[in-house]
Amino acid sequence: MVRLEKTLAIFNQLEREGVIGHYAIGGAVAATRYIEPIQTYDLDIFVMLPVAPSGLISLTAVYARLKQMGYSAEGESVVIEGWPVQFLPVFNPLTDEALTQALEVKFGSMPTRVLSAEYLAAIMLDTGRPKDYMRLVQFFESDVLDRTVLESIIVRHNLMEKWQRFQMRFLNDEVG
Amino acid sequence: MYPDISHIFAAKAQRRRMLAALSWEEKVAIIERMRSVTKDMWTEMEVEHKVYPVWTPYDAHDAAVTLRDALEEDDATSVTSITTDTSA
Numbered sequence: 001m002v003r004l005e006k007t008l009a010i011f012n013q014l015e016r017e018g019v020i021g022h023y024a025i026g027g028a029v030a031a032t033r034y035i036e037p038i039q040t041y042d043l044d045i046f047v048m049l050p051v052a053p054s055g056l057i058s059l060t061a062v063y064a065r066l067k068q069m070g071y072s073a074e075g076e077s078v079v080i081e082g083w084p085v086q087f088l089p090v091f092n093p094l095t096d097e098a099l100t101q102a103l104e105v106k107f108g109s110m111p112t113r114v115l116s117a118e119y120l121a122a123i124m125l126d127t128g129r130p131k132d133y134m135r136l137v138q139f140f141e142s143d144v145l146d147r148t149v150l151e152s153i154i155v156r157h158n159l160m161e162k163w164q165r166f167q168m169r170f171l172n173d174e175v176g
Numbered sequence: 177m178y179p180d181i182s183h184i185f186a187a188k189a190q191r192r193r194m195l196a197a198l199s200w201e202e203k204v205a206i207i208e209r210m211r212s213v214t215k216d217m218w219t220e221m222e223v224e225h226k227v228y229p230v231w232t233p234y235d236a237h238d239a240a241v242t243l244r245d246a247l248e249e250d251d252a253t254s255v256t257s258i259t260t261d262t263s264a
Contacts (some may be wrong), residue, residue, distance in 0.1 A: 002201055002204050002205045002208060003208055028207075029204060029207070032200065032203045032204060033203075034196075035196050036192050036195040036196040037195060037198075037203040037204075037206040037210075038207070039205050039207065039210050039211075040207060040211075041211060066202070072210050082208075087260045107200065107201060107204075108201055131207065131235070142196055
């Protein structure tokens with residue numbers, strides 16, 4: 001059994017208990033569903049968090065429950081069944097929509113959710129670090145993107161300028 | 177004249193396609209293996225004070241000279257055959 005399956009079981013439990021809302025796998029582990037394996041040290045989990053009565057969104061309750069379950073924090077992540085996990089509360093309309101539209105899949109026998117290739121691509125485009133561009137180029141090389149879907153996300157989230165710049169630099173596409 | 181190494185790049189591209197075609201579970205198992213290998217290395221270095229040779233640009237010139245000398249000492253038949261293959 002791949003260790004990640006056990007990690008996902010814990011997320012599903014947290015969701016059932018209401019400690020977290022919807023979650024979906026993002027980052028390198030999600031990208032690996034679409035392209036070749038990428039070396040990574042942590043697991044990015046996009047998550048909806050319940051809003052506290054004060055109106056604040058906090059990871060405190062999540063960390064507290066995980067501690068009860070015997071999982072300890074290491075720096076910015078919590079190690080769950082061998083995987084350092086980074087919980088990323090949705091932080092803008094793009095990540096919010098990406099989570100809402102996440103794909104219901106199975107990893108091994110474990111039901112889970114994963115961001116779609118097009119939303120991952122849009123997030124990489126938005127984040128814009130060198131490693132994001134590198135990975136995005138791999139998405140195009142592997143021909144895993146529905147370009148119509150991607151471009152509709154790009155337009156909806158005002159990423160056109162970044163998209164045009166990316167195309168000119170990396171795809172040799174003509175930009176009108 | 178330089179050897180044609182396009183077949184090396186083609187093999188790399190083929191390997192990448194093969195890896196990309198694996199199931200998600202198989203690919204994550206590869207990541208987990210890569211993580212455990214590097215983790216083991218760090219543990220060994222910290223606990224057992226093992227030393228791993230690491231390439232550094234500071235040694236690049238010496239390394240290049242060593243490599244050149246090794247190649248010159250080689251019987252050069254393999255290099256000749258690559259060159260011949262290329263011209264063919």
